[in-house]
Amino acid sequence: MATKTISIMDDVYDRLVALKRSDESFSDEIRRLTNTKGSIMEFAGSWSDMPKEEGEKIKKGILAMRKGTRLQEIAKRMNNDTC
Numbered sequence: 001m002a003t004k005t006i007s008i009m010d011d012v013y014d015r016l017v018a019l020k021r022s023d024e025s026f027s028d029e030i031r032r033l034t035n036t037k038g039s040i041m042e043f044a045g046s047w048s049d050m051p052k053e054e055g056e057k058i059k060k061g062i063l064a065m066r067k068g069t070r071l072q073e074i075a076k077r078m079n080n081d082t083c
Contacts, residue, residue: 008016020029047055 016026016029019033020026024032
């Protein structure tokens with residue numbers, strides 16, 4: 001397989017080193033990090049063995065987080081309109 005040499009900034013290299021798994025090469029790491037062939041459907045049913053109560057807790061947490069984000073966005077817009 002052919003190889004290429006690329007130049008990257010030191011801070012980017014440091015990030016790659018921090019994310020690199022001990023059993024992979026930099027090529028493997030970059031391939032893993034840039035893989036876009038995934039599908040949300042791969043996760044379908046992955047929580048099927050979770051108790052219903054636990055699922056409800058997660059759902060409530062997500063909805064609360066979304067609500068907080070929406071309120072922050074509204075407040076931000078209101079503050080920008082008054083300036």
